[in-house]
Amino acid sequence: MTTKEIKSRYFEAARRQETWSGIPVKTTYTAEDVKTIDYARSVGDPGEYPYKRGIYGDMFRGRLWSQRQITGCSTPRLTNERLRQLISKGETAINVIGDQPTMIGIDSDHPWAKGAVGRSGVPIDTMRDMWQMMDGIPLDEISTMLTLVTPIAIPSYMLLAEEHGIPCSEVRMTSAMVPPVLGPPVCMYGGREWWFDQQRRQMKEFIDKLEYMIRNCPKMYIANYNAYIIRETGVGAAEEVAWVFASALEGFQLMAERGVDIDTVAPKVSFTFSAMIDILEEVAKFRAARSVWARILKEKFGAKDPRSMRLKYHVNTAGVIMERQQASINIVRAAYAALAAVLGGTQSLQVAGYDEAIAIPTEEAAAMAVRTQQILAHESGAASAVDPLGGSYYVESLTQQLEEKIQNILDTIEEKGGMAAAVSSGYIDREMEAAWFKYQREVEAKERIVVGVNEFTIPEEEEPEVPVYHSQVDSVLVERHIEDLKEFKRTRSQAGVKEALDNLLHATEREDREILQYEKECCKAGCSTGEVAGVKRLGIGLPYDPMGVLEYPFA
Amino acid sequence: MAESVRVLLGKIGLDGHDRGIRMVAAWLRDGGTEVIYVGTHQTAEKIARAASDEDADVIGLSFGGADHVPLCKQMVEQMEAYSLQDRLFIVGGNIPRGDIEVLREMGVDMVFPSGTPMSTSVSYIQENARKKRSKEAK
Secondary structure, rough: OOHHHHHHHOOOOOOOOOOOOOEEEOOOOOOOOOOOOHHHHOOOOOOOOOOOOOHHHHHHHHOEEEEEEEEEOHHHHHHHHHHHHHHHHHOOEEEEEEHHHHOOOOOOOOOOOOHHHHHHHOOOHHHHHHHHHHHOOOOOOOHHHHHEOOOHHHHHHHHHHHHHHHHHHOOOEEEEOOOOOOHHOOOOOOHHHHHHHHHHHHHHHHHHEEEEEEEEOOOOOEEEEEEEEEEHOOOHHHHHHHHHHHHHHHHHHHHHHHOOOOHHHHHHEEEEEEEEOOHHHHHHHHHHHHHHHHHHHHOOOOOHHHHHHHEEEEEEEEEEEEEEEEHHHHHHHHHHHHHHHOOOOOOOOOOOOOOOOOOOOOHHHHHHHHHHHHHHHHHHOOOOOOOOOOOOHHHHHHHHHHHHHHHHHHHHHHHOHHHHHHEEEOOOHHHHHHHHHHHHHHHHOOOOOEEOOOOOOOOOHHOOOOOOOHHOOOHHHHHHHHHHHHHHHHHOOHHHHHHHHHHHHHHHHHOOOOHHHHHHHHOOOOOOOOHHHHHHHHHHHOOOOOOOOOOOOOO | OOOOOOEEEEEEEOOOHHHHHHHHHHHHHHHEEEEEOOOOOOOHHHHHHHHHOOOOEEEEEEEOOOOHHHHHHHHHHHHHHHOOOOOOEEEEOOHHHHHHHHHHHHOOOOOOOOOOOOOHHHHHHHHHHOHHHHHHHH
């Protein structure tokens, strides 16, 4: 480094003059910037409409956010071990994620699954896997989030509760889902070619299930709309919120057409958002989201119950901000994103492992993430006062700007005929592509500095070695899981399996509103992820196997 | 003047993380390179057949599902089956460092792990797309 370089570093000024999402930022914010904001009408105290400052008056003083790490190791048993480790380290809730075959709806013994089983999450082939994964974890005491996508996830969980004699009404579970109308642009699990044609049926089945759960299992929240995956594509904070809201609102409209009261369904809806690295913009985003949601529910849908207007959500710290280079510095990035989520008033939080850009987290990386949450909760002071940034000239001004942006995008979507239409027309895809292209251009031109990536870099050969989860797992365990599945399929009652699958097939064909009941019977009979998903595909006129290799074995 | 370079990009296997490869496609197109993007959930055989049909100079695959080792092996086998050993085979995505050498030994010409600047991978493709073919032809 030359003396000139040293000197220029010393006098270096903050370069960025806009937020992560591109909102211009002035040098100073004063009372002048917030003078049009009427506190009583548009901000309000925490716990009061429009809930901008928080959905509860006491927020973390009443209860801390759920500390909920995404977990999915190579086999159900290894995942169970990891869950127990995390709980023993102080994790307060759990979140399990499936591997690619499970998410796409095929079994571990499918020819395409070879090499993918247990690589990016846990394989859940049959109800036995769910039970093994949850072994010894008290269902009536822990809050569980299922990010499994397989159609057997929810019924298997319900059956597990029954097995333990816990009434369904006492089980606290949230199931993460891709909003049916959002499908292809953000859904990585296939189906792009048929999704558009099947949109109406997807939506209808989802609402059937939602109705079923509201009636039978009121603490099981199956409508958790995923905005995190929207943000991960590279779009801004306002798009993240507006697009996911537009998806949820389309569901409400269909429910209303069925004559379901908004106050019956809205309290059952929750979201998963991302927390990016621009701390203050993210805080403003969460505040703006709460306020926009409350207003829409009250003014547009005529909700009367405050629970309908309170925006409940889980936050994943962003995956896209985690870099491969100098991986350990990701601990800091995740901590800042987590701080943003906490200052923004989240109900639940996952902190990404610092090895996010490399593989699923090692035990050490996962433990680090739990400790990050605990430092935030108990040392940082961030949890002490509700909405501590409320009243900041900058944050209030940003919040207001984001509210306007979100509303404008919602109006645009409405003009396009709703979210499903906006997706089908390719509009959403184009917006996403433009956003990530712009982002990458800015990084390459160093208009955005990413530490270790385009500035403050080190030579590749000096990169410290980072432990990789998969290299620590004995591949024999994965092989054994696959063999065990084959053995189970051979020895179960074939007649029982066929009967349950046939019943599900017919129920799907006639669009039976109690479809969940039939899926449950399939799980009981020992049917697998691939069989249940396959039969449901057959029922709507698609091939049994999305990969086009297998035939329905019980035809 | 030589015809423009043809690059075939896609994803094989179950993983659907397609942001990276679609960005590479957009970046190459922006620089005037002809790109055939075949999308996600392809097989090695389909990729090889498409590369053969389209007379692609480069085959580029991207992985985000930690299944790159067995799938790249399949790709190399299919490239042999379709006599495409003279085409440049490049791989990008979430590839742990320890696996880069494994892939190279298997026959992958270059690996661009996540975080590689677009300009690096794109200029590599543009500079090397034809080199292997002209060398093998001699």
